[in-house]
Amino acid sequence: MNTFKPVFTAIALAIVSASVAPSVHADSLLMQRVQQEKGMSLPKKGMSMAQVERQFGAPTSKLDARGGGSAKQPVINRWMYPGYIVYFERSHVVHTVLNTPAGNNTNPQAPK
Numbered sequence: 001m002n003t004f005k006p007v008f009t010a011i012a013l014a015i016v017s018a019s020v021a022p023s024v025h026a027d028s029l030l031m032q033r034v035q036q037e038k039g040m041s042l043p044k045k046g047m048s049m050a051q052v053e054r055q056f057g058a059p060t061s062k063l064d065a066r067g068g069g070s071a072k073q074p075v076i077n078r079w080m081y082p083g084y085i086v087y088f089e090r091s092h093v094v095h096t097v098l099n100t101p102a103g104n105n106t107n108p109q110a111p112k
Contacts, residue, residue, distance in 0.1 A: 040084075040098075042084060042096045043055070043056060043086045043093050043096050044093060044096075045093050045094060045095065046092055046093060047092065047093045048091055048092055048093075049077070049079075049088060049091045049092075052079070052086060052093060056081060059079035059080055059081050059086070060080050060081060060082060061079075061080045062077070062078075062079050062080075063077075063078040063079070063080065065077050066078075074089050074090050075089075075090055076088065076089060076094075077090075077091075083098060083099055084096055084097060084098050084099060085097050085099065
């Protein structure tokens with residue numbers, strides 16, 4: 001009889017359980033973040049820089065542009081606002097991302 005089989009099975013189950021738990025937690029955090037974004041007034045895809053600045057005010061900072069080396073790599077501009085970053089391809093919004101501080105990953109809705 002092989003005495004290592006039950007031990008191996010227990011170890012395998014522990015490894016699988018440990019690898020699934022972070023994935024489930026990450027999915028939960030992502031769903032919370034999407035719900036939080038839906039409830040906020042954020043710049044929408046396709047808005048121009050002028051529209052964003054008119055509606056949301058001046059950004060706290062404008063980060064250095066990236067890309068622009070070819071037609072397949074357009075210039076990407078990033079504007080920082082309190083709580084989120086707006087990404088522009090050339091001069092139009094392609095995405096707005098909420099800031100999630102590294103120390104607040106377990107509960108993004110908790111006060112800082």
